Amino acid sequence: MDLSQEKIENSTKVDKKMLIGLHLGNGYGSQPGAWRMPGVDPTSYTSFDARVKQAQSAERGKFQFIFLPDGPGAMLADIENEAPSFNLDVMLTLAAVARETKRIGLVATGSTTFNEPYNLARQFKALDVMSHGRAGWNAVTSSGEAVAANYGRTIPSSEERYGRAHEVIQLIQALWGSWEKDAWVHDQESGQFAKSEQILPINLKGKYVGSRGPLYIPPSEQGQPIIFHAGGSPNAHELAGRFANAVIGAAFTIEDARAQRNAFREAAERYGRNPDEIKYIPGLMTTIAKDRRTALDRRIQLTEHLFPQRVAYLQQMLGVRLDINRLNEPLSKEQLEAARPSPFDPRSRHALKIAKEGWRLRDVLAHGVIDYHPVIVGPGMEAANHMQAWFEAGAADGFWISADVNADGIDAFVDEVVPILQERGLFHQDYAGKTLREHLGAPEQYGIDPRVSSPSKVSVV
Ligand SMILES: Cc1cc2nc3c(=O)[nH]c(=O)nc-3n(C[C@H](O)[C@H](O)[C@H](O)COP(=O)(O)O)c2cc1C
Helix, strand or coil: CCHHHHHHHHCCCCCCCCEEEEECCCCCCCCCCHHHCCCCCCCHHHCHHHHHHHHHHHHHCCCCEEEECCCCCCCCCCCCCCCCCCCCCHHHHHHHHHHHCCCCEEEEEEECCCCCHHHHHHHHHHHHHHCCCCEEEEEECCCCHHHHHCCCCCCCCHHHHHHHHHHHHHHHHHHHCCECCCCECCCCCCCCCECHHHECCCCEEECCCEECCCCCCCCECCECCEEEEECCCHHHHHHHHHHCCEEEECCCCHHHHHHHHHHHHHHHHHCCCCHHHCEEEEEEEEEECCCHHHHHHHHHHHHHHHHHHHHHHHHHHHCCCCCHHHCCCECCHHHHHHCCCCCCCCCHHHHHHHHHCCCEHHHHHHCCCCCCCCEEEECHHHHHHHHHHHHHCCCCCEEEEEECCHHHHHHHHHHHCHHHHHHCCCCCCCCCCCCHHHHHCCCCCCCCCCCCCCCCCEEEC
16 A cells, blocks of 8 residues: 555545435446446336336445436437437436335436426426435536427527526425425314415416416425536526535536535525535546456447547547557657647546556547546546545535446445445445435425525516
């Protein structure tokens, strides 16, 4: 064990624990080619049983939540070779998972641009009741013309999308609170089913959306679902700072993650909230194996068919010519000296660092230097060290994990990484509470948060 590692391991006896979520996309895993790996059921795309099994693995690892991204509408760009990246339907998937799990939080993405708030309100609250208080809603404004085209529309401007999002979230929280906490009596003796004076319309209307209400669903064990957000723009900071208890993030360096986390925390403070009420959770992609070589070979098997286009992209990141026919050679001394990491791609410096370690070109790519999040390709200890370093640097409150191949990659994380984090006192041993609100340490809230409601955005009619 070298000194720096010892320092990391000894500095961990802290009370605060990190959060861990599992990314569940199309059911195969986060790497292209996952659907073709040995041991993977090629029909997992439509298998709700596969999703349930994967969620159960995460629950075995005491993950606080699973996270399902959504377009809505999956990209079919390379349908000849690759599975679409999303679930068939996020709410139906979570309903299936809710019935087969007990503790893990269930977070789905729902677009504020392409849904009516009343529909979102009833679906998420029904899921919350069904799962006994484990639902979370990742409220996003959606991006991409391909998604908009599914609704016969074009993507509205950022101002329009976020203007609507502020209204939609307030409206939904008001609907969630429209059936008061003690309203449901269900007293067979007296014959009173509910107290009508505690189930009241909300009568809200704004520039974009409105609803009379009330909703017809009683509170869950956590009251109402938790709000998540995913995005990194100043508009995203404002929306999340106002309403969210957790942010699904993407950052490549500790410095960037810390800056993003601080931006969300400052936004929360601007709305009179305690910054600890909002947890910043960046992504981490994993290929866990007994050693680096085995892990790299697994990644090569997964993504080799994409190497021609990835070499072309790596060339731009490093600013030097690379030869696709020299995949089995390290970059030459001349190439390394001439390389200039692109200032436009935050992954470029790391890519050059890996290249300078002397790996063959194919291994440089297999390190995941062109992936969407930092990538761990190696033994579980490396993932634990990365997570500890970010967590202790104030760059993250937790991580959402994208396994390379779900069929065995989730179990590899649970068996090889989680015990190290627990041993270091960084991750809980077991669920202390039953609801997602308890798992996140999110404060009690029912209905709209009076600290952040604004009559100028959504007014009473
Ligand atoms: C980590 C991360 C995850 C995201 N997940 C989704 C998603 O599941 N569905 C979606 O429509 N958009 C998703 N987004 C996109 C954001 O909602 C947002 O549209 C995008 O970041 C553009 O931001 P802007 O509209 O603030 O400019 C995600 C963004 C990030 C950073």
